[in-house]
Amino acid sequence: xxxxxxxxxxxxxxxxMYHAVKDELGEEAEYVWHDSTDLSGYDGILLPGGFSxxxxxxxxxxxxxxxxxxxxxxxxxxxxxxxxxxNGFQILTEAGLLPGVLLRNKNLKFMCKTxxxxxxxxxxxxxxxxxxxxxxxxxxxxxxxxYYCDDATYEQLKQNNQIVFSYADDFNGSRNNIAGIxxxxxxxxxxMPHPERAVSELIGGSDGLALFKSIVKQWREANVSxx
Amino acid sequence: xxxVKIYVTLRESVLDPQGSAVMxxxxxxxxxxxxxxxxxxxxxxxxxxxxxxxxALVNEMCQKLLTNTVIEDYRFEIEEAVSQ
Numbered sequence: 001x002x003x004x005x006x007x008x009x010x011x012x013x014x015x016x017m018y019h020a021v022k023d024e025l026g027e028e029a030e031y032v033w034h035d036s037t038d039l040s041g042y043d044g045i046l047l048p049g050g051f052s053x054x055x056x057x058x059x060x061x062x063x064x065x066x067x068x069x070x071x072x073x074x075x076x077x078x079x080x081x082x083x084x085x086x087n088g089f090q091i092l093t094e095a096g097l098l099p100g101v102l103l104r105n106k107n108l109k110f111m112c113k114t115x116x117x118x119x120x121x122x123x124x125x126x127x128x129x130x131x132x133x134x135x136x137x138x139x140x141x142x143x144x145x146x147y148y149c150d151d152a153t154y155e156q157l158k159q160n161n162q163i164v165f166s167y168a169d170d171f172n173g174s175r176n177n178i179a180g181i182x183x184x185x186x187x188x189x190x191x192m193p194h195p196e197r198a199v200s201e202l203i204g205g206s207d208g209l210a211l212f213k214s215i216v217k218q219w220r221e222a223n224v225s226x227x
Numbered sequence: 228x229x230x231v232k233i234y235v236t237l238r239e240s241v242l243d244p245q246g247s248a249v250m251x252x253x254x255x256x257x258x259x260x261x262x263x264x265x266x267x268x269x270x271x272x273x274x275x276x277x278x279x280x281x282x283a284l285v286n287e288m289c290q291k292l293l294t295n296t297v298i299e300d301y302r303f304e305i306e307e308a309v310s311q
Contacts, residue, residue, distance in 0.1 A: 058295055065292055094295065101297045106244050148241060148298060173244070 001219045002028040004042040006072070006088075008063045009034070013049035013086065013196060020196040021046070025212050032068065039071040043219055044081045047072070047088030049141070049194060059102065059144050060090030069095055081125055081215050082188045086142055089180070089190030098183055098190045099157070100149035102142075106173030110143035114205065116168030117179055117193055121161050124182055125218040126189045129210035135168060136207035138193040145192035147174035147181075160184055165191055229274045229281050230308035233293065233301055236267040241298045267299075273308065281305055 005017045014031060021029040029046075032039065039045060052063035063069070069091075076082055076097055084092040092098045105111060114137050122132040130136070149157070154175060157163050165180035172192075180191025195208025237243050243265050250264040270293060274281055285303055294301045 057293070061292060061295065093297075101295055103241070103298065104244055106242070108244050108248055146244075150240065150297075173242070 001043045001216050002030070002041065003044045003046055004032040004039055005029055005046045005048060006036075006068055007031050007033055007048070008050070008052035008066065008091075010052040010054055011048050011050035011087070013194065016194070016196045017046050017048045017085070020199045020208070020212055024199040024209060025216060027216055034063065034066040034068045036068045037071060039068070039075050042075070042080070043223075044083070044215055045072055045075050047082070047084035047091055048196075049086030049088060052087055052091065055087075055144075058094065060087060060092075060094040063087075063091045064094040073097065076183070076185075076188055079185070079187050081219070083126065083211075083215070084188075084190040085194055085196060086145075086192055089192055090144065092188060092190045097188050098181060099153045100147055100175075100181070102144050102192070103146040103148050103173070104144050105142070105146050105171075107171075110141075111145075111171060112139075112141040114139045114198075115171070115193065117165045118168055119164070120166050121164045121182075123161070124164055124186050124189070124214075126182070126211055126214050127164060128218060129214040136210075137198065137205050138195055138208055139197045139204075140193045142172070142192050145172045145174065147178040147192075149175060157181060162186075164189060165193070228276060228308045229278070230306045231272040231274055231281070231285050231303055232306070233270040233272065233285070233289065233303040234267060235270065235294050235299050235301045237265055238298055238300055 003021050007014050018029045090102045116135050119130040119134045122130045162181050167177040167179050182189050195211045198205040198208035246264040246266045253261045289301050
């Protein structure tokens with residue numbers, strides 16, 4: 001499976017994402033610059049964390065208007081898996097590919113620590129290697145991870161099982177502790193925590209690896225025939 | 228040349244932790260009568276006269292990039308400006 005790691009000016013988790021896919025999973029990965037106009041050669045799209053365009057205007061707002069985002073939209077329509085982590089999640093909401101928005105943490109602080117995450121939905125292409133209700137330990141590092149959406153959107157998210165991860169404890173003010181959501185079709189996941197930083201015991205934990213394995217497993221089942 | 232002044236404010240329904248922190252500070256300084264603080268943004272655009280319908284253009288730019296209508300409201304004023 002071949003992944004594109006989209007790089008914007010100011011991305012800083014692109015290397016971790018690349019490392020997770022290439023070295024820990026043993027799959028193919030390539031960096032793709034934000035002005036690229038062709039993602040047709042990739043099976044999965046990864047939007048890494050960081051501070052694209054210095055978070056100017058609103059986090060993710062300027063990246064959202066990059067040329068590559070038209071291609072990301074095409075990939076979404078084609079049903080390819082698209083994963084946005086941290087700033088990648090913020091970009092996906094600004095692009096309208098996921099509902100809601102990420103606001104400043106309620107205590108106004110940038111928070112960097114490992115937190116407990118509950119797997120709310122293990123029936124997605126991103127989480128099939130987890131068990132529903134499982135609690136995993138994943139690092140967070142964000143100042144604007146306070147998920148907000150209106151009541152109607154929240155009801156919709158709940159009804160369609162689009163809430164995939166929630167925080168075990170409230171620390172940033174997110175609505176109902178939401179940490180990660182998918183789109184209605186289920187092929188776009190946005191989450192604030194960093195699974196790509198938890199792919200090996202050597203770096204403090206490997207609970208994030210199953211997320212990447214889930215994507216690959218689903219893709220293999222759909223695309224590789226065993227003769 | 229037109230000068231466009233855009234005021235972006237957080238929607239009523241959205242909490243403003245920054246505003247709350249500033250209000251807390253004002254209270255500590257003795258301004259107990261302050262009942263609410265909301266922090267917004269102010270943008271100025273200079274737009275050439277040969278531009279298309281400025282009003283429509285500014286609305287379009289606000290909706291596409293300058294504001295996020297999920298959490299923000301905006302209003303703007305268009306003024307005549309002398310080009311430098």
